[in-house]
Amino acid sequence: MKIDEITISNFRQHRNVTAKFPDGQKSLVLIRGLNGTGKTNFLKALTWGLTGTLGPREPKFTPSSLVSFSAISSAKESGEVEVSVEMAVSLGLAEKARIKRSVSLSKKGGDLFPNAQRLSVLTESKSKGWDSVGDPDLWLEANLPERFSHYFLFDGEQLENFFRASESKFVQDAVLQIAQIDHLDRMVGRLGNVESDLTSAVARSSRGDSNDDLESKFQNLEVKIAELKSSITELEENLVLAEAAQIESRAQFGEIREAQGEIRRREQLETDVDKAEARMETAQTQYFTWAARLAPMVLASKAIDSLSMKIEEARQNRELPPPYDPNALRELIAESKCVCGSDLSKGSEGRKHIEHLIEDFSALSERGALLQQSERPLAVLKTRTAELVESAERIIGALADAQTEFSTKSKTLEILRQKMANHDDQQIAVISQAFDLATEAVAGTRARIAVQRNQLKTEEKEKADLEKLIDAAAKKDSKLGDLRTQVRFTREIQQAATGMLARLKDEVRETVSTKLNDQFQSMIWKKEAFRPVEIDEDYRVRVTNMQGFENRSGLSAGETACLAFAFSLTLSEVAGASYPMVVDSPLGRLSGDVKESVSEVLLKSLEGADDLNSRQLIMLMTDEEFDDQVETIFARQSPAIFEIQFDQSSSEATLKKV
């Protein structure tokens, strides 16, 4: 199939765009434009026109999301807007077709409501001229199956998704459909249904006391098995979507991983800073408390020393109270006798001396008592002062350490905060949560699939056992001989067909594998770096290095591009049909020599292509991709070159041939 002309109406920014590919220039079409001019939506329009979908990047969409803003604005209230994509295509030498897909929407209250969606296909033949095909969906499916479409209509910057694990189902379906083994697959399935029906008939016919419920059991099992298979298929489809979502969120998560690490580091630092601040405050409080306790003693230290000296003087001058209590001396006088026996009667020398002592020491003892009273507390003050003075360096040092720690950590935190100034914590949290949810969804779906597969195995075994019981019951009834024979025969055919199918699938897989390897090896420049590329039993495309290790994720951007293009071309070759390859930004991720090499590869894939055969490559590129070197390479194929531009004022794209 080759596209001759495309007309797009009201599809996003393509309000009214027509690209007619001139004769002699249809094999290679280059559409160049700046970012945001509508190249990707041009691809999506084409994809929607051919398949009714927008490709794997936009699996779900509403009809109103297709409509261009300018069409919505200019539509009257209660008026209609029609979005349409129309293509003129050539199929081989003589056959042509016109494909038109459209959807009309009504504008009410500022909103759009879809009406009918239409698909029409007109084919031209020499005898009949233009004629409408009866089933346009079937015609399109036959000429460009939707499941192939994303190997021929794709975004060159998403090539790593081409071969993700979840694609294996697509690869399997694509490979089997190409070889038309899918029909055989369905036939084997139908044989199984016939066998089940016959077994039910046997069970029904051999009804007896012990066999009454055999038929209903068998039918219940069939229903259960069918439900399980349907559920598993649905879960597998959900798994594909879940894995796609996981890959997308993983890509975003990869970008934020570093930011997440920084957020964790920042949070840890914030905790450390808070702790350091608390330690600093504690050290400061200890310092202040120490100063408050010490202050009166240090400030009055001279006064304390002075009083201490006075006490010392008094001690030396014997002004401190004598060892005798004046009251004890008064008692001696009252007794008129000293403890030593001396006479202390009135007028005696001894009595005069003691009375003199009482008088002097009474006065002295009051002052001395005060001094004595102050002696111990002053000693306590001095000891306390000495202890506090001694602890000064320790307390001041602890505060200095705490302040240094706080200052250092605060500075580190500030630097990190400045580095993260443009981060949006909330968005990062949302992306992280999305990744976790996506991962959970994938794991959950896989677990459910595993559980249901086990259940299916159990039910199928039970069915096999029940078939034996039914057969054993039927043996007893000679009238059921024919039916039993049919069941046996059908079962044997089904088993043989299943075996043949498995062998055929392997053969096809190996054939596609070999051709894929041939294509890929013809494209790459480091041929000695890889063992033969293959499609394994799980229908995953495997690239192995010479050491025997899986290396697909290690391919360079150029090698991945080559592998993707090789796969597309292989499918075309095996199918014996050509599909137009339309690629958005095929060289977007490449630079320098690699870009030129891949350009040469793409050009080589068109070798011998002309208007008479169906090989066609349409590429949408930015000006950066379509540099002078690339232009020189592609010029050898005399491409049709178009320029796409976007008018800000009207929000519309235009397409002009250069």
Next chain:
Amino acid sequence: MAKTSRTFLEFDTSSRELFAQLAKSLAGPSAETLKNKDVFFIAMAWGHQHGVKAKSIKKSGTGVRIEYLKDEDRALIAAIHLAECGNLDELLEEDKGFELAELFAEGGIRLLAEEMKNPGQFGEAFAAEIATQAREVAVEED
């Protein structure tokens, strides 16, 4: 010594807020405020060291309960009293010692009020001053 009949070492009425402010400033970031006794003695010692005492105070009726004074506190007041009057016999008049303490406390708090006009730095500056004087005391004793 004549037993005192006084109940409080009193703040001047107009200085109560200043004592409260001093109590908060010297408490440290993670502690409650200092007690009345602590700030009274700090102000008293500050006023004594700087030789500044009030001529008189207008008693506020609040301050430090004399019954809560320990022997070391009384000894400190006595030391300041002796340093001021130079006469041991004067020490027997404990009430005069208390009065002197109040006058020095009032003088000291007025001086400190000026320093407290920079509340953010006052605590640090005060502690640093005490640390410096403590080092000098340590050197003298060595």
